[in-house]
Structures are given as C-alpha cells and as structure tokens.
Amino acid sequence: MLVLSRKKNESIVINNDITITVVEIRGDKVRLGIVAPKEVPVHRQEVYDAIHGSKNASPPTPATPAVVANKSADS
Secondary structure, X not given: OOXXXXXXXXXXXXXXXXXXXXXXXXXXXXXXXXXXOOOOOOOOHHHHHHHHOHHHOOOOOOHHHHHHHHHHHHO
C-alpha cells in the first residue's frame, strides 16, 4: 500500500486519468473529490462489497491468518 500525505486542495493522479483531491478535512473525516472516466466504477468499500458479495470482501488484517493458524495448530 502506498501511503501519501496531502493537505486540503492537494491531489494525486492515478494512471494519467484519475485525479483524487482532498476537498475538506473536518475532525477525523476527510472528504475526497474523484475525477475518473465514466467507464471506471468508483465505489466506497462497503458499497463495492455489497455489489460483489462477501467473496470479494476486504482481505483479512495481517493478524487474522496467525490466529487461524494457531487454532488449527492446537487441534
């Protein structure tokens, strides 16, 4: 994962045709503006998961596989 710091009104560009701009920062929330071609779907993660079902849900956190491995090792 690439982690970037941006201030209000600063942007990042992805693949020359997607621009993400920090529109507003209010407390612990950041509002983003996204400009992308019409053929590129843009969804919040929870909407994406609902559209594609739980099989495409977010990958587990790094700690999750270790917990599962420990449980199977104890069996």
